[in-house]
Amino acid sequence: MGKLIDMIRQDVRFGDSLKACMNCGVCTAICPAAEFYDYDPRRICDTVQRGDEDEIERLLTSDTIWYCGQCLSCKTRCPRGNVAGELIQVLRSVAQKMGYYRSSEKGRQQEQLMKGIGQNILEIGYCVHPDRVDPAYHPEQGPVWEWYHDHIADVAPRLGANYHGDGAGALRNIAQEDLDEVRRIFEVTGGMELRNYVLPTEEKDNE
Amino acid sequence: MKRYWNEYQKEIADDHFFYERSCIRQTFFAGSETTFLRILREELDKDICDNPHQHTCTGIGYHSDVVPFETTMTVVARLFSLMTECGYKNFVPSCVTSFGVFTEMMAKWEENPALKEQARQYLWEACKREFEVPENIVHSSDIIFKFREELKPKMRYQLVNRFTGRPLRVVEHIGCHYAKIFPHHGVGKAEFPYVLAGMIESWGGEVVDYPERRHCCGFGFRQYLVQENRGYSIANTKKKFESMEPYEPDFILTNCPGCAMFLDKWQYTIAEMEHKTYDQAGYGIPVLTYEELTGLLLGYDPWEMGMQLHQVQVDRLLDKIGVAYKPEEKYLGVGGKLLPTPLKPEILKQ
């Protein structure tokens, strides 16, 4: 494995994400993650720009890179055309390839995300689907969601949805031939490799 | 104030659209997608394809870092290939996250043709498919914006408070990925987006400006999807509510399905956690999708559009607009089937 900074630079998104940061802090000023967490996109850009391997390794093994909410508000405002949120995507990708995500509490949450969203995509062809928004795990969704979740087979057709039906329409079952093509894309492009690496072992054993 | 949005208007195709459904909108606002197609076909007499072979763009997984760039790029290529196969050139995503993903891939291909070639190779290897890049890509809200004046004479109601005769005061919230990533893809660009404000003004309402108008709704992908992180999400949404509260908006209008869901559900959560609501009467501020708003003004049944699925109830807003609706039909199932009604929250009035 080469140097971390080389791996970062090899990502096709890197060139767009970091041109030349002048450390002005505008991105940090508008960043919702910076308001909530001890997080500073300006410092992330600065660390990567300096290219110090030890510092980059510390960053990739920390919680810090997992704080960004991917709103990309930073893209609009950076006077140099940098995109801190896109640089974060690159860093997270390297942290996963190197296994560094396992060193931090926030990084290890990737397993949950892979088990949820990652598996939804491959199994049903949706990132999110009402069957998989369980009220027990989503108390913030409130009692109306619980009602819909319990009665969706009766309510969805009234909304013109094709819930678990074949053919077109909202909430239809996605045909096996289409799911197979999506899975093939994951196999050919590295999606399955990442999934197999990050998915918790017990989930793989269940298959 | 100078109206900067006038200086920039993007191109929005006139007809023959390929619709890409949204996982989040189908999950929380399935009736909004039905309404959008109905408006296009029945009111505007447009041709729009609802292809059965479509699937997620993977956008939520991409921004949660469980799907690599190359995979999302090739899934996008497959969706474009469905469009190509059916003979369409105008691509219309329902989801704002998807809109951001599609425009991102198109921008990357434009500046790096070798990457587009790689997408072609991947897609061929995986699916034996070929694709063309759309000639026109717009978010579905752009189409309603474009035809807002054409829809107006067909509308039964206006955004006017029938008790006071005054325009309804509306807060609009644009999904971050609509114009913050690629400002030239948004009507009015990122700083003065006009896509929803234009609808509100055309249909008789008053757009309320407030300090945190451009702040993110708080979704944050992994910051909501992982239960332990949800403090981020609710804290950012709360910041918006606190900022809009003094302006006493009648409702919030959104073009992103995720934002609509969070702005609705977090009002319930905040009420239950802190006994706080952001309207004086304790009912919360209703949140509408732009499809629901357009359908309502056209006289569509609110319950057939799924407006009973909001946690902040819309009934008082319907009364203000003067919409004729049947309260007794709100919680019926298909074919008039009687269903139990949802439990009531403790604090948020229903």
Ligand code: SF4
């Ligand atoms: S994308 Fe991330 S770094 Fe950029 S403003 Fe949003 S939360 Fe902050």
Ligand code: SF4
């Ligand atoms: S706004 Fe741009 S130039 Fe300024 S600190 Fe952030 S990334 Fe660097």
